[in-house]
Amino acid sequence: MSASELDAISLTVALASITTVILLVLGTPLAWWLSRHRGNVAALVEAVVAMPLILPPTVLGFYLLLLFAPDTALGQLWQQLTGTRLAFSFSALVIGSVIYSLPFVVQPLQSAFQRIPEGLLQASATLGANPFDQFRSVVLPLTRRSFVTAASLGFAHTVGEFGVVLMIGGNIPGETQVLSIALYDQVESLQFAEAHRLAGGLVLFSLALLFWLYRRDRQLLWGVRA
Amino acid sequence: MSGLALRLDCPGDQDFRLQLECELPDRGITAVYGPSASGKSTLLDCIAGLRRPDAGSRVCFRGEQWQLGKQFTPPWQRAIGYVFQDARLFPHLSARGNLEYALARRPGESAITLEKVTRWLELEPLFDQPPATLSAGQKQRVAIARALLSAPQLLLLDEPTANLDHAASQQCLGYLQRLATELELPMVYVSHDIEEVSQLADHLLLLEGGQRVDQGSMLALCNRLDSRLSQEEQAAAIAVGTIARDEPQYGLTRLDIEGQSLYVTQLSQPVGQQRRIRIPARDVSVCRQYPRQSSILNILPVTLCEIEPGTGPRILLRLSLGSQYLLARITRKSAMELDLQVGDALFAQIKSAALLMEGTDHIE
Amino acid sequence: MRFALLSLLVLALPAWSQETLRVAVAANFKPTLAAINTLFERQTGHRVLLSSASTGVLYSQITQGAPFDIFFSADRATAQRLANAGTGSAAFCYAVGRLVLVGGELARLTDPNSSLAIGNPASAPYGRAALEVLQRTQFKAGEARKLVRGNNVAQAYQFWYSKAVELALIPRSLAPDAAVVIPGQWHAALAQYAVVLQPGTALDAYLKLIRSDTVRSLINEAGYEPCP
Numbered sequence: 078m079s080a081s082e083l084d085a086i087s088l089t090v091a092l093a094s095i096t097t098v099i100l101l102v103l104g105t106p107l108a109w110w111l112s113r114h115r116g117n118v119a120a121l122v123e124a125v126v127a128m129p130l131i132l133p134p135t136v137l138g139f140y141l142l143l144l145f146a147p148d149t150a151l152g153q154l155w156q157q158l159t160g161t162r163l164a165f166s167f168s169a170l171v172i173g174s175v176i177y178s179l180p181f182v183v184q185p186l187q188s189a190f191q192r193i194p195e196g197l198l199q200a201s202a203t204l205g206a207n208p209f210d211q212f213r214s215v216v217l218p219l220t221r222r223s224f225v226t227a228a229s230l231g232f233a234h235t236v237g238e239f240g241v242v243l244m245i246g247g248n249i250p251g252e253t254q255v256l257s258i259a260l261y262d263q264v265e266s267l268q269f270a271e272a273h274r275l276a277g278g279l280v281l282f283s284l285a286l287l288f289w290l291y292r293r294d295r296q297l298l299w300g301v302r303a
Numbered sequence: 304m305s306g307l308a309l310r311l312d313c314p315g316d317q318d319f320r321l322q323l324e325c326e327l328p329d330r331g332i333t334a335v336y337g338p339s340a341s342g343k344s345t346l347l348d349c350i351a352g353l354r355r356p357d358a359g360s361r362v363c364f365r366g367e368q369w370q371l372g373k374q375f376t377p378p379w380q381r382a383i384g385y386v387f388q389d390a391r392l393f394p395h396l397s398a399r400g401n402l403e404y405a406l407a408r409r410p411g412e413s414a415i416t417l418e419k420v421t422r423w424l425e426l427e428p429l430f431d432q433p434p435a436t437l438s439a440g441q442k443q444r445v446a447i448a449r450a451l452l453s454a455p456q457l458l459l460l461d462e463p464t465a466n467l468d469h470a471a472s473q474q475c476l477g478y479l480q481r482l483a484t485e486l487e488l489p490m491v492y493v494s495h496d497i498e499e500v501s502q503l504a505d506h507l508l509l510l511e512g513g514q515r516v517d518q519g520s521m522l523a524l525c526n527r528l529d530s531r532l533s534q535e536e537q538a539a540a541i542a543v544g545t546i547a548r549d550e551p552q553y554g555l556t557r558l559d560i561e562g563q564s565l566y567v568t569q570l571s572q573p574v575g576q577q578r579r580i581r582i583p584a585r586d587v588s589v590c591r592q593y594p595r596q597s598s599i600l601n602i603l604p605v606t607l608c609e610i611e612p613g614t615g616p617r618i619l620l621r622l623s624l625g626s627q628y629l630l631a632r633i634t635r636k637s638a639m640e641l642d643l644q645v646g647d648a649l650f651a652q653i654k655s656a657a658l659l660m661e662g663t664d665h666i667e
Numbered sequence: 668m669r670f671a672l673l674s675l676l677v678l679a680l681p682a683w684s685q686e687t688l689r690v691a692v693a694a695n696f697k698p699t700l701a702a703i704n705t706l707f708e709r710q711t712g713h714r715v716l717l718s719s720a721s722t723g724v725l726y727s728q729i730t731q732g733a734p735f736d737i738f739f740s741a742d743r744a745t746a747q748r749l750a751n752a753g754t755g756s757a758a759f760c761y762a763v764g765r766l767v768l769v770g771g772e773l774a775r776l777t778d779p780n781s782s783l784a785i786g787n788p789a790s791a792p793y794g795r796a797a798l799e800v801l802q803r804t805q806f807k808a809g810e811a812r813k814l815v816r817g818n819n820v821a822q823a824y825q826f827w828y829s830k831a832v833e834l835a836l837i838p839r840s841l842a843p844d845a846a847v848v849i850p851g852q853w854h855a856a857l858a859q860y861a862v863v864l865q866p867g868t869a870l871d872a873y874l875k876l877i878r879s880d881t882v883r884s885l886i887n888e889a890g891y892e893p894c895p
Contacts, residue, residue, distance in 0.1 A: 146830045162782060164831040165815045196391050199353050202378040203385040204453045205408030210379075214404070218395045247815030247826070248787060265723040266789035 084251050085259035093235040096174040100182040100231045108183045112190035130180050134240025141245050145169050165247035174235045182231040189223030308363040313356035315345040319513040332490045334504035342513040343493040347459045352378035384450030386460040390442035392434035398445045399430040405452035413454035420448040440471030458490040501581045526628035528611050539583040540630040546576050561625030566600045587631035589649045601653040686869035687714045693722045693741035694819040695838035699889040713869045721819035723790025736865040742792035746860035755862035760894035764857035767845035770834035779811035782832040786820035793820045796854035797836035839890030
């Protein structure tokens with residue numbers, strides 16, 4: 078395997094890992110809020126979270142491209158805070174991936190949280206647990222499996238990201254040239270042998286991961302789509 | 304010392320509104336009795352803080368405002384324990400784990416230790432079992448222990464025996480009676496079962512359609528003709544007697560009530576102990592003359608103090624026995640034929656087999 | 668009566684014999700070819716379907732059986748390869764391209780803090796040419812710049828257009844008014860060759876138009892140079 082292929086792999090793993098961690102941190106309170114609220118606002122938030130499921134990645138890519146440009150508010154803020162450009166950076170990919178993989182982390186968590194009976198939380202409240210305590214001591218232990226599922230799905234989905242990266246990545250080796258882009262490059266330049274290696278590897282990885290996930294939890298698909 | 308002062312205006316789950324203003328005593332067991340959808344569970348939820356009644360409501364316990372105007376103390380800051388109908392044990396913790404959960408969160412020291420509740424409720428063999436493997440009765444015992452371990456000043460119970468079979472139910476009531484006496488912990492006990500209420504309650508709050516219908520001491524309410532209770536089929540008077548003597552050869556125990564003897568099925572309890580006896584009105588009949596050579600053992604001299612006015616086939620009589628009262632349900636025809644008048648001296652006949660009060664022992 | 672019928676027939680003839688041409692074109696030539704196609708459609712009544720991508724991508728598609736009638740490559744080598752393989756008939760030159768720099772003066776190429784977009788050198792000849800330019804010693808100082816590769820030259824231009832990057836090295840045809848034209852000697856000649864994949868009558872008419880003077884001047888105006 079060439080250096081650039083190893084670069085692409087380590088870049089992809091880094092992107093997927095960081096994205097997954099961010100999504101778990103952001104997605105958990107969001108999923109909790111969604112699981113405990115009804116009404117128009119909740120429905121709207123749920124719809125926004127689910128949008129990356131049905132929107133073509135190019136839509137997201139287009140808006141992100143415009144959003145990250147150095148002359149926008151975000152671009153300039155970033156420049157001031159970090160001294161570097163946001164457009165075509167690894168950080169830009171992270172932001173894009175977080176939005177793109179959001180429903181894959183939030184929805185399994187939300188399903189799991191919804192299955193926690195309100196009565197259990199009431200019981201823990203009467204025993205002296207405030208809402209944070211209730212979450213930590215009752216909800217978390219009962220939904221551990223779903224966290225693993227959500228993290229795995231978020232990770233795997235980010236590994237498979239292509240359309241968004243194609244539009245906002247800029248194909249910079251070592252910085253934004255992730256696996257899917259490297260593969261695309263190889264096909265374009267007719268390096269079919271290398272392409273087989275990467276593509277085949279990705280197929281095996283996805284198959285293994287999904288097999289493992291489905292074995293653990295037959296309800297998986299409904300958890301994601303519900 | 305003020306007890307639990309309530310002024311509540313709260314919508315219930317079904318189409319009713321709980322509107323209540325009352326004060327409940329801060330000792331003993333207060334039973335909340337009424338048909339379904341009368342607001343009983345809503346009441347408990349409001350006291351616990353699990354439900355927030357509308358503006359203008361007020362919840363105050365022993366001088367501490369739990370809710371007044373905009374101020375609202377959340378449930379985890381109220382010194383309450385709550386035993387739910389469905390136990391609600393945490394499935395990811397063993398029985399012991401559930402108990403330790405309560406222990407870890409109680410606000411301060413308390414005389415109620417893990418060792419004590421384990422002994423009182425006989426939980427030792429259940430300790431390491433996950434809740435899923437426990438029977439309904441066992442779960443409820445753990446739930447009661449868990450609620451106690453949070454060192455509450457007020458214990459709320461929402462039909463805790465609803466999911467239990469008769470034996471487990473009686474056992475549970477037994478535990479509760481002992482705990483009430485031993486711990487001096489006021490309890491608010493919701494039930495739709497009048498027999499249960501009769502066994503436990505010192506004080507009674509009657510609800511219907513979200514409104515208070517009656518309130519008072521258990522004994523007083525039971526023995527009145529104008530109370531809602533007496534309208535029911537199982538209307539019964541409650542009397543208090545002292546255990547006088549066992550007659551094991553007959554399987555009977557003799558109780559002393561107002562100087563009269565009352566025979567009940569044998570209670571294995573020490574002489575001198577006071578017991579409540581529930582005497583259903585339909586098991587009481589009256590006669591003008593002392594019936595000689597009757598198979599009925601319990602014949603007590605009473606005075607007729609009240610006759611229920613009515614046009615139905617059966618009417619209630621209120622009979623006084625010393626300072627206590629009995630109820631009798633007889634046919635109106637008999638009343639006419641006996642020409643019963645207030646003030647008449649009569650004899651009340653009670654079937655001894657009808658007297659039920661399951662055993663409770665002292666807690667060490 | 669007979670005359671009327673005949674004239675009807677004659678008028679209907681183009682409609683009956685209307686064909687659809689499928690044309691593949693490298694990204695840089697697309698705007699120009701789109702204009703030419705409109706001309707062709709108006710003149711002959713035939714329809715032209717245009718597919719644009721980078722040279723490399725189109726080559727892949729064609730070798731995998733994509734049903735194009737003619738392919739306008741951005742270089743000579745790709746067209747030649749197709750001709751040699753027998754997939755197409757003889758390749759012919761149709762334009763010579765030039766690179767331009769947009770977003771700043773040539774001196775900006777020595778600025779290591781700049782950001783610059785080019786087409787992907789792996790699949791776009793203009794990208795390769797841009798890389799050649801950047802590797803010149805005179806621009807070595809700017810080596811540390813943020814170099815962004817567009818999927819094709821059109822995307823490189825789009826990156827600059829949306830202000831995501833400051834500079835771009837792109838075909839002049841995409842920015843005909845650009846001030847800074849890169850000297851042709853700085854990179855391998857961008858002679859663009861086309862190759863016929865499926866001969867036919869409509870295609871013959873198409874080729875005739877491509878070689879006509881009208882189209883030649885159109886191509887020139889678009890920023891290309893005539894073939895050697």
